[in-house]
Amino acid sequence: xxxxxxxxxxxxxxxxxxxxxxxxMAMFKQIETVAKxxxxxxxxxxxxxxxxxxxxxxxxxxxxxxxSQLNLADHFPLIAISGxxxxxxxxxxxxxxYLANGFHLVTEFKDAFQPVTVGDTQFFLLPFFGLQTARNxxxxxxxxxxxxxxxxxxxxMQGQFDADKHHVLVAHFFAAGSHRTADxxxxxxxxxxxxxxxxxxxxxxxxxxxHLHNYxxxxxxxxxxxxxxLKLSASEAETxxxxxxxxxxxxxxxxxxxxxxxEMVKKTGSFAELTAPQAVEQIDPADYYLLTLTxxxxxxxxxxxxxxxxxxxxxxxxxxxxxxxxxxxxxKLNQLDPMTLLGDFYQQTTGHKLTAQQQTWAQTxxxxxxxxx
Amino acid sequence: xxxxxxxxxxxxxxxxxxxxxxxxMAMFKQIETVAKxxxxxxxxxxxxxxxxxxxxxxxxxxxxxxxSQLNLADHFPLIAISGxxxxxxxxxxxxxxYLANGFHLVTEFKDAFQPVTVGDTQFFLLPFFGLQTARNxxxxxxxxxxxxxxxxxxxxMQGQFDADKHHVLVAHFFAAGSHRTADxxxxxxxxxxxxxxxxxxxxxxxxxxxHLHNYxxxxxxxxxxxxxxLKLSASEAETxxxxxxxxxxxxxxxxxxxxxxxEMVKKTGSFAELTAPQAVEQIDPADYYLLTLTxxxxxxxxxxxxxxxxxxxxxxxxxxxxxxxxxxxxxKLNQLDPMTLLGDFYQQTTGHKLTAQQQTWAQTxxxxxxxxx
Numbered sequence: 172x173x174x175x176x177x178x179x180x181x182x183x184x185x186x187x188x189x190x191x192x193x194x195x196m197a198m199f200k201q202i203e204t205v206a207k208x209x210x211x212x213x214x215x216x217x218x219x220x221x222x223x224x225x226x227x228x229x230x231x232x233x234x235x236x237x238x239s240q241l242n243l244a245d246h247f248p249l250i251a252i253s254g255x256x257x258x259x260x261x262x263x264x265x266x267x268x269y270l271a272n273g274f275h276l277v278t279e280f281k282d283a284f285q286p287v288t289v290g291d292t293q294f295f296l297l298p299f300f301g302l303q304t305a306r307n308x309x310x311x312x313x314x315x316x317x318x319x320x321x322x323x324x325x326x327x328m329q330g331q332f333d334a335d336k337h338h339v340l341v342a343h344f345f346a347a348g349s350h351r352t353a354d355x356x357x358x359x360x361x362x363x364x365x366x367x368x369x370x371x372x373x374x375x376x377x378x379x380x381x382h383l384h385n386y387x388x389x390x391x392x393x394x395x396x397x398x399x400x401l402k403l404s405a406s407e408a409e410t411x412x413x414x415x416x417x418x419x420x421x422x423x424x425x426x427x428x429x430x431x432x433x434e435m436v437k438k439t440g441s442f443a444e445l446t447a448p449q450a451v452e453q454i455d456p457a458d459y460y461l462l463t464l465t466x467x468x469x470x471x472x473x474x475x476x477x478x479x480x481x482x483x484x485x486x487x488x489x490x491x492x493x494x495x496x497x498x499x500x501x502x503k504l505n506q507l508d509p510m511t512l513l514g515d516f517y518q519q520t521t522g523h524k525l526t527a528q529q530q531t532w533a534q535t536x537x538x539x540x541x542x543x544x
Numbered sequence: 545x546x547x548x549x550x551x552x553x554x555x556x557x558x559x560x561x562x563x564x565x566x567x568x569m570a571m572f573k574q575i576e577t578v579a580k581x582x583x584x585x586x587x588x589x590x591x592x593x594x595x596x597x598x599x600x601x602x603x604x605x606x607x608x609x610x611x612s613q614l615n616l617a618d619h620f621p622l623i624a625i626s627g628x629x630x631x632x633x634x635x636x637x638x639x640x641x642y643l644a645n646g647f648h649l650v651t652e653f654k655d656a657f658q659p660v661t662v663g664d665t666q667f668f669l670l671p672f673f674g675l676q677t678a679r680n681x682x683x684x685x686x687x688x689x690x691x692x693x694x695x696x697x698x699x700x701m702q703g704q705f706d707a708d709k710h711h712v713l714v715a716h717f718f719a720a721g722s723h724r725t726a727d728x729x730x731x732x733x734x735x736x737x738x739x740x741x742x743x744x745x746x747x748x749x750x751x752x753x754x755h756l757h758n759y760x761x762x763x764x765x766x767x768x769x770x771x772x773x774l775k776l777s778a779s780e781a782e783t784x785x786x787x788x789x790x791x792x793x794x795x796x797x798x799x800x801x802x803x804x805x806x807e808m809v810k811k812t813g814s815f816a817e818l819t820a821p822q823a824v825e826q827i828d829p830a831d832y833y834l835l836t837l838t839x840x841x842x843x844x845x846x847x848x849x850x851x852x853x854x855x856x857x858x859x860x861x862x863x864x865x866x867x868x869x870x871x872x873x874x875x876k877l878n879q880l881d882p883m884t885l886l887g888d889f890y891q892q893t894t895g896h897k898l899t900a901q902q903q904t905w906a907q908t909x910x911x912x913x914x915x916x917x
Contacts, residue, residue, distance in 0.1 A: 225598050228633040235637050243640055260601040264608050265638030267616055268645055 172290030174250075175206050176415040178217035178343070178381025179399035181256060182237075183230025186403065186459070187485050192233050194433060198401045199237045201429045202414055206247060209416050209427075213289045214247050217381030217397065218254025218299055218343030220262060238274070248273040248289050252298040254343040254381055259298060280304045284327050288336065292376075292419050295328045297342040299382075302538070317344070317365040321372075329374055337419040340372060343381040348391050365538060369394050377417055377424070385410050386426070393424070400429050405461055405485045408435040432457070435485065439463040442470055442477075451480050459483045465490045509537055545663030547623070548579050549788040551590035551716070551754025552772035554629060555610070556603025559776065559832070560858050565606050567806060571774045572610045574802045575787055579620060582789050582800075586662045587620050590754030590770065591627025591672055591716030593635060611647070621646040621662050625671040627716040627754055632671060653677045657700050661709065665749075665792050668701045670715040672755075675911070690717070690738040694745075702747055710792040713745060716754040721764050738911060742767050750790055750797070758783050759799070766797070773802050778834055778858045781808040805830070808858065812836040815843050815850075824853050832856045838863045882910055 180199075184191050206214055220234060241247045251274075253259045263278030275287045277296035286293035305320045306312055314320050325340075332338055348369030369391055372378045378394040384407055386398035400412050413428040436458050438445060445462060454460075460481045466489070470476070477484060507515070513533055514525050525533065553572075557564050579587055593607060614620045624647075626632045636651030648660045650669035659666035678693045679685055687693050698713075705711055721742030742764055745751045751767040757780055759771035773785050786801040809831050811818060818835060827833075833854045839862070843849070850857060880888070886906055887898050898906065 228631055231633045231637050235633075235640075239640050258601055260604045260608075261634075264604050265641060267608075267612050268638060268641045268647065271644040272641055274641065 172212040172292055172337075172420070173209065173416060173418045174213040174215055174289075174292075174339075175202070175209070175211045176215045176217065176379040176395065176397045176417055177202060177400055178379070178397045179219045179254070179384055179403075180216065180234075180237075181219055181222040181399060181401075181403055182234045183226040184222035184403055189459070189483060191401065191403075192229060194401060196233060196237070197432060198429060199240075202400060203241060203245065205414060205416070205427050205429075206241070207245065211247065211416065213294075214241055214249050215294070215339075215341055215379045216249065216251040217341050217379050218252050219256040219381055219399075220251065220254070221257050223256060224258035224261070242269075242272055242274045246273075249275065250287060250289070250294050250296065250341060251276045252296045252341055252343055252381075253278040255299040257299075280308055283324070284331060286328075286331050286333075286338075288333075290419075292337040292339055293331070293333055294339045294341055295331075295375075297324065297340060299343040318368050318371060321367050325371055325374055332374075337376045338374065339417075339419075340375045340378045342378065345382060346372070346378075346380060346389060346394065346396075348389055348394065376419065376422065379415075379417075386413065386415075393422075395424065402431055402435050402459075405435070408437055408461055408485075433459060433483070435459045435461060437461045437463070439465060439490070441465050442473065445477070446480050454481060456482050459485045461486045461488075463488045463490055467491050510534065513537075545585040545665055545710075545793070546582065546789065546791045547586040547588055547662075547665075547712075548575070548582070548584045549588045549590065549752040549768065549770045549790055550575060550773055551752070551770045552592045552627070552757055552776075553589065553607075553610075554592055554595040554772060554774075554776055555607045556599040557595035557776055562832070562856060564774065564776075565602060567774060569606060569610070570805060571802060572613075575773060576614060576618065578787060578789070578800050578802075579614070580618065584620065584789065586667075587614060587622050588667070588712075588714055588752045589622065589624040590714050590752050591625050592629040592754055592772075593624065593627070594630050596629060597631040597634070615642075615645055615647045619646075622648065623660060623662070623667050623669065623714060624649045625669050625714055625716055625754075626651040628672040630672075653681055656697070657704060659701075659704050659706075659711075661706075663792075665710040665712055666704070666706055667712045667714060668704075668748075670697065670713060672716040691741050691744060694740050698744055698747055705747075710749045711747065712790075712792075713748045713751045715751065718755060719745070719751075719753060719762060719767065719769075721762055721767065749792065749795065752788075752790075759786065759788075766795070768797065775804055775808050775832075778808070781810055781834055781858075806832060806856070808832045808834060810834045810836070812838060812863070814839050815846065818850070819853050827854060829855050832858045834859045834861075836861045836863055840864050883907065886910075 180195065182195055221230060238249065242249050253262050259278035263276060266276040266278065269276055275296065277283060278298050280298065280300040283295060283297040286295050302314070302317070302320065306314050309323055345366040346369050347366035369389065372394055376393065380394065380396045383396045384399040384403060386396050388396045395415055397415055398410065398412060399407070400414060402408060402410065402412060411428050412431060413426055416425045416427055433455065438460060440450070442464060444450060460483060462477060462481065462484060464473070464487065474484070474487060477487065510533065517525050553568065555568055594603060611622065615622050626635050632651035636649060639649040639651060642649055648669065650656060651671050653671065653673040656668060656670040659668050675687070675690070675693065679687050682696055718739040719742050720739035742762065745767055749766065753767065753769045756769045757772040757776060759769050761769045768788055770788055771783065771785060772780070773787060775781060775783065775785060784801050785804060786799055789798045789800055806828065811833060813823070815837060817823060833856060835850060835854065835857060837860065847857070847860060850860065883906065890898050
């Protein structure tokens with residue numbers, strides 16, 4: 172069979188106050204076009220369908236249109252899970268009714284172990300979950316590490332494997348492997364806390380992940396993030412967006428880039444250069460701009476002045492000396508994991524290292540934040 | 545055919561801080577029992593399924609269980625609309641998928657004119673709507689009165705009538721007729737603003753209404769409120785709760801009371817009497833109590849003292865002289881419509897009557913409040 176793997180739609184997200192719903196609908200239409208053109212047998216959405224636990228009514232209406240179009244109009248089977256941004260009960264309210272139309276949505280951990288068979292493949296749908304949920308399910312309070320838990324999860328799923336089928340895991344969590352990307356931005360996200368070791372996921376023919384927005388966050392052959400199909404923050408300005416098309420027999424995985432419209436455009440220059448007629452004429456007012464000014468002196472009210480030319484500015488930075496060290500420092504900080512960052516900060520501020528007790532507290536708090544984020 | 549008519553479940557409502565979810569589930573089970581015992585062909589829920597636009601996750605889970613039980617386990621066709629307490633887009637997110645299982649949920653005005661046929665009956669599902677929605681639909685900005693609008697709505701529905709079928713309207717609004725109840729509480733609600741005249745609804749064989757919680761708010765033969773199946777405020781303490789069972793051929797409508805558990809219990813007496821052993825031994829700690837004290841003097845910290853005996857007190861009043869005039873006045877006020885109340889209050893406060901302009905402003909504001917409430 173052939174399926175499309177996407178994730179992290181974050182419907183309803185606002186970007187620096189800009190409403191993205193129209194951009195998200197345009198993105199959706201591209202995904203639909205790819206699915207039809209490549210005649211996929213199913214569409215996998217690996218979590219974070221909504222951006223918030225309580226999406227706006229407008230966001231609810233947009234996602235309804237998208238899912239209804241794919242499932243009820245185009246008749247694609249849908250295979251989806253809730254991510255950490257979704258409210259599992261709210262997203263999953265109607266999941267029992269979706270089944271009649273081949274729309275398989277799992278939002279509860281306990282439902283992850285009953286595979287959904289489509290064509291030649293068993294799909295295991297593991298929604299985002301908190302550690303306590305897993306402890307309760309396995310009735311084991313000693314489970315403290317995500318890798319312990321995932322080993323149990325995978326073993327339980329293997330008990331349901333039909334040897335004549337292929338096996339795909341759909342999940343929404345941090346994963347890290349030996350082929351870890353060198354992308355500095357994602358290191359800080361993946362690096363430290365509670366990352367699932369990809370070696371645990373080896374029993375699956377393919378793992379369709381959601382959570383990280385960069386499709387190159389993992390470079391394994393058969394364990395992939397799809398990334399978000401739309402650029403959702405300034406830090407994703409230079410990340411290519413797209414979807415994976417996966418064939419199970421023979422196994423093949425193919426990246427299909429999606430055109431970003433509006434685009435996120437980076438521009439560097441002096442105020443005079445950025446507002447010169449030849450620069451202004453290239454501005455698409457629909458695009459989002461990340462501007463860097465090379466001027467040495469201050470420019471009063473510069474943001475308002477730039478907005479006269481660039482209506483959608485996401486960020487404004489400066490190359491001038493007084494700002495450079497901070498920028499460089501931030502780049503370096505990006506490569507550190509959260510516990511190291513916290514420890515360094517504490518030492519710089521107090522002159523003391525974190526005690527073992529403080530480290531435990533911090534780790535517990537960071538784990539909790541990660542579960543909730 | 546035979547159907548059950550209920551409404552105003554308000555799942556997730558809290559009563560003076562008390563969580564009603566368990567009571568609501570017990571109420572639901574009684575409704576399910578009546579539906580099975582009387583072998584109904586469909587269940588009509590006339591709006592306000594949830595208590596709030598954004599119900600809690602727990603409330604979402606409870607309503608899901610109820611609807612899933614009735615529709616997917618018991619295989620009853622469901623016929624439901626959104627009320628003013630529901631968020632139409634949130635409640636209606638999955639309505640297209642519900643259809644495959646005979647669950648007909650209408651949350652948008654535009655969908656009210658395509659009847660749902662079950663057995664020998666065409667059901668027209670009119671969700672709660674704002675005046676502007678109707679104006680937009682009929683492309684007529686001159687529609688200012690609910691009766692003008694309802695005349696158009698009914699005429700449009702009549703255009704879809706199949707003469708060989710019975711015709712039932714399911715709706716959620718204020719209605720008032722010549723057989724108006726003498727119940728003082730509901731007069732203030734129904735009396736003045738934007739009440740639909742029941743004569744407009746004459747073309748229907750039956751009108752299944754939601755909105756008012758008293759099933760005797762209207763005493764027409766074929767236009768009924770079901771009321772809420774659970775007592776949802778202290779003012780409903782003495783209102784019998786239940787559901788209607790409606791037969792279309794031959795027409796028959798039968799009231800089925802539901803047992804309230806926990807009950808709302810009114811008790812009057814002195815502090816000594818209410819806390820005497822023989823009184824205390826009759827207290828069911830699960831019940832809600834409306835207590836009236838006959839003591840003449842003040843009793844310090846009386847609420848805390850009473851709660852030692854009555855854990856769930858909804859209201860505490862006094863019969864003593866100093867409080868009596870206020871109580872009597874409030875009873876009288878209950879019988880006045882909102883515009884009269886406002887006019888009296890303004891005159892008492894300022895010494896002047898409302899001007900015509902002020903009356904128009906007030907009426908507009910009250911209409912808006914009523915639309916939103």
